[in-house]
Amino acid sequence: MGVGAADVEGRLAASVGELDTVAPDFSPALDVPNGGVLCALPALLAVGLLADVERHLQLPKGYYGLDSLLMLLAFMALARLKSIEALRYDAPGEWGNLLGLDRAPEVRTLRAKIQLLAAEDRPEQWSAALCERWMGAAPEQAGVLYIDGHVRVYNGRQTQLPRHYVARQRLCLRATTDYWVSAMDGQPFFVVNQVVDPGLIQVIEQQIVPQLDERVPAQPDSEQLDADPLRHRFTLVFDREGYSPAFVRRMKEQRIACLTYHKYPGEDWSEEEFSPCQVRLASGELVTMQLGERGTCLSNGLWVRELRKRTERGHQTSILCTDYRTEAAPLAAAMFARWSQENFFKYAREHYNLDRLADYRTEVISDPLPVLNPDYRHLDGKVRSATGKLTRRLANFAAMTLDEPIEPEHVEPFLRRKAALREDIETLQHELDTLKAKRKETPHHITTDELPEEARFLQLSTHSKQLVDTIKMIAYRAETAMANSLREHLKRPDEARRLLASLYTTEADLLPDPDAGTLTVRLHHSANAATDQAIAKLCDELNATETVFPRTNMRLVMKLGST
Numbered sequence: 001m002g003v004g005a006a007d008v009e010g011r012l013a014a015s016v017g018e019l020d021t022v023a024p025d026f027s028p029a030l031d032v033p034n035g036g037v038l039c040a041l042p043a044l045l046a047v048g049l050l051a052d053v054e055r056h057l058q059l060p061k062g063y064y065g066l067d068s069l070l071m072l073l074a075f076m077a078l079a080r081l082k083s084i085e086a087l088r089y090d091a092p093g094e095w096g097n098l099l100g101l102d103r104a105p106e107v108r109t110l111r112a113k114i115q116l117l118a119a120e121d122r123p124e125q126w127s128a129a130l131c132e133r134w135m136g137a138a139p140e141q142a143g144v145l146y147i148d149g150h151v152r153v154y155n156g157r158q159t160q161l162p163r164h165y166v167a168r169q170r171l172c173l174r175a176t177t178d179y180w181v182s183a184m185d186g187q188p189f190f191v192v193n194q195v196v197d198p199g200l201i202q203v204i205e206q207q208i209v210p211q212l213d214e215r216v217p218a219q220p221d222s223e224q225l226d227a228d229p230l231r232h233r234f235t236l237v238f239d240r241e242g243y244s245p246a247f248v249r250r251m252k253e254q255r256i257a258c259l260t261y262h263k264y265p266g267e268d269w270s271e272e273e274f275s276p277c278q279v280r281l282a283s284g285e286l287v288t289m290q291l292g293e294r295g296t297c298l299s300n301g302l303w304v305r306e307l308r309k310r311t312e313r314g315h316q317t318s319i320l321c322t323d324y325r326t327e328a329a330p331l332a333a334a335m336f337a338r339w340s341q342e343n344f345f346k347y348a349r350e351h352y353n354l355d356r357l358a359d360y361r362t363e364v365i366s367d368p369l370p371v372l373n374p375d376y377r378h379l380d381g382k383v384r385s386a387t388g389k390l391t392r393r394l395a396n397f398a399a400m401t402l403d404e405p406i407e408p409e410h411v412e413p414f415l416r417r418k419a420a421l422r423e424d425i426e427t428l429q430h431e432l433d434t435l436k437a438k439r440k441e442t443p444h445h446i447t448t449d450e451l452p453e454e455a456r457f458l459q460l461s462t463h464s465k466q467l468v469d470t471i472k473m474i475a476y477r478a479e480t481a482m483a484n485s486l487r488e489h490l491k492r493p494d495e496a497r498r499l500l501a502s503l504y505t506t507e508a509d510l511l512p513d514p515d516a517g518t519l520t521v522r523l524h525h526s527a528n529a530a531t532d533q534a535i536a537k538l539c540d541e542l543n544a545t546e547t548v549f550p551r552t553n554m555r556l557v558m559k560l561g562s563t
Contacts, residue, residue: 004093004103014063021065024100024552026512026519032097033090035508037075038521039539039558042547043478044074048133049471050550056126057117067550068099069113070471077475078504082353084110097510100552114358118463127470131190132215134477139217141183144235144259144334146341147208147242149200150178152355158362159458162196162371176460178469179203181212184282186340187480188473189215193466195459196369196448200241209256225255230324232257237338243320245298252302252322259335262296262306262318269294274310279329282337291328296320307332344476351501352472358464365459368447374455379439386432393425485541489534499531512554519554525561536560 005011013019045051050067059066075098081087087095088107095104105113117123135142151164153175161174177197181189192207212234219233235257243263251258273292280286289309296306298320307319307328319335348354400418448456482500487493503523511520523539526532539558547556 004091004096006102011063014061017061019063020061021068022063022101023065024068024549026100026510026549026552026554027097028512029097029510031507031524032510033094033507034075034079034505035098035510035521036506036523037079037504038098038508038510038556039503039523039542040075040078040475040478040482041071041549041556042542042545043481044071044474045547045550046545047474047477047481048130049074049474049478051133052129053126056129057122059113059116062113064101064105064109064113065551066117068101069105069110069117071550072099072104072110073468073471074475074478077352077472078479080351080501080505083356084114084358100549111359114464114467118358118467121463123463123466123470127190127466127473128211128215130470130474131211134187134189135215136217138183141185141187142189142216142234143218144184144237145189145212145216146182146184146186146237146338147200147204148180148182148239148338148341148345149197149203149241150180150345150354151175152178154357154460156357156360158360159460160455161457161460164197179208180341180345181208182341182344184334184337184340185480186344187477188344191466191469191473193462195365196371198370200238201244201247204236204238204242205247205250209251209254231255232323232325235259235323235334237334239338245300245302248298248304248320248322249300249302257321257323259319259321259323259331261335262320265308265316265318268314268316269308269310271310271314274308277329277332279333281333282340289329289332291332293328305331307335309336347497348472348476352476354469354472357460358468359461361461361464362458363461365448368449370445371448371451373443373446374452376439376442376444379435379442383432383435383439386428386435390425390428390432393421393428397421397425482538486534486538489537491530499534502526503535514554517553517555518557519549519552520557520559523558523560532560 007022010019010022014022049070053066053070057066059069072095075095076084076087081090084107087104087110092103092106096102104110151166153166153169153173154161155174161176163172164175164177165171166173166175177194179192179194179200181191183189190211192203194203197203198206216234220228220231225231225233233255236251237259240261240263242258242260248258248260269292273294274290275292276288277291278286279289279291290311292308292310294306295303297303305321305324307321309317309319309332311317319332321331323331345354397418400414400421451457479497479500483496486496486499490496490499503526506526507524509520509522509524511522512518513520523535526535539560542556542558548554549556
């Protein structure tokens with residue numbers, strides 16, 4: 001039964017198919033490691049961890065219930081266990097105490113359960129339902145959506161994935177790309193995985209916009225759009241990778257506003273065009289920005305709004321927008337809040353191990369995907385190399401012409417060197433012309449089934465990762481909600497997340513009282529009195545929710561120490 005297993009009757013019943021799932025049953029326990037993570041349960045349930053989950057995820061009969069497994073995975077994420085294998089080195093009985101079970105499942109069992117939950121497209125359906133829930137709960141957040149790609153490096157050897165440029169490492173590495181759709185404060189709504197990255201514009205048009213059409217709440221209907229030609233349904237915010245006048249026009253025709261940086265801003269505007277504006281950032285902070293605005297005609301004849309922010313040093317940042325109604329200050333706040341999504345990527349990589357593979361399976365690519373032709377890449381590399389060599393020799397030839405000697409005894413050797421260099425230049429020019437002609441005749445892109453055998457690759461399995469990523473999104477949203485509440489009680493609000501990370505790994509005593517119907521989580525004291533005061537106030541807010549532990553009648557009561 002495994003180390004720490006004490007429920008002999010329940011496990012025997014499950015082994016012969018006589019038990020659907022074991023019900024949580026708490027016993028008194030002292031000094032339980034990671035006991036503080038139970039403080040996150042009210043937030044996890046409020047975010048939707050177990051809301052209608054049975055409609056999308058199913059498990060066969062067994063000892064561990066669906067709710068217990070999902071809570072365990074969410075608790076592991078919040079406690080900064082960065083992989084499923086990390087559970088192997090923690091006491092299973094202690095994790096079982098947090099779930100009301102005799103022990104947590106071992107890693108092999110947990111992986112098998114995750115694969116069962118990830119069968120077919122169930123994680124995608126669950127994630128879509130959660131996205132609709134989150135957008136419906138905060139329609140003002142769903143009106144302005146941030147889209148950015150996150151390159152996920154693959155260091156395994158099971159398949160040779162195409163290479164991507166990884167900006168944070170400044171290298172071209174084998175990787176896949178995840179495109180995240182988030183709110184202004186960085187909280188994610190959903191993610192789209194790309195085996196082969198076709199680029200931000202194609203992903204937005206082909207995959208993201210169709211989903212947003214169905215999920216974004218409070219969109220104006222056709223009559224309202226017809227009555228107001230300048231009205232839009234929602235706004236997409238992205239970086240310079242998505243800059244394309246043709247793409248912006250296509251989005252405008254669908255009544256979707258775009259907000260992005262100008263890729264070719266041109267000359268700076270005069271200082272007189274800027275005026276101070278009060279801008280409220282996504283964090284609530286009120287700052288003063290020097291903003292200016294003009295109407296700008298793009299290369300395809302589309303007129304858009306161009307906003308510019310001028311810094312004290314005179315640097316100007318240009319923003320293009322097809323939202324013709326909103327004032328300049330909120331648009332500037334929306335554009336510069338794009339860094340909240342970058343901060344989410346950085347935080348999730350460090351604390352939730354966002355790039356970690358959920359499993360190591362590979363799958364055959366069912367539908368042919370367009371990829372860069374290896375022959376084209378090879379020829380393009382040769383063209384670049386030959387161009388560099390030719391440029392250097394032309395520079396040397398020009399320098400020799402300027403430094404031509406006057407003395408007769410030096411003229412003849414100089415002319416021989418110059419003639420040899422000229423001959424080398426002509427040879428390189430002929431070689432470059434030949435390579436360019438070959439490159440022009442070679443298709444830039446081919447499909448995956450047209451790749452030569454040695455260049456073909458498999459795709460990484462994404463179903464388990466979709467499930468784990470969804471749980472990480474839930475954990476991050478729950479942590480964000482708790483951090484927003486905790487900041488009100490801290491002198492240094494920026495330390496809220498660090499304090500919560502410490503709280504989740506704090507030891508606690510579990511004191512069930514069946515007669516009173518309560519499960520008291522008695523947290524151990526922190527390092528200083530100020531932190532204790534903030535945690536005590538947070539516990540009062542959590543207790544006010546009167547959260548009942550799933551599948552029990554026990555209400556959670558959080559308290560600090562002996563108070």
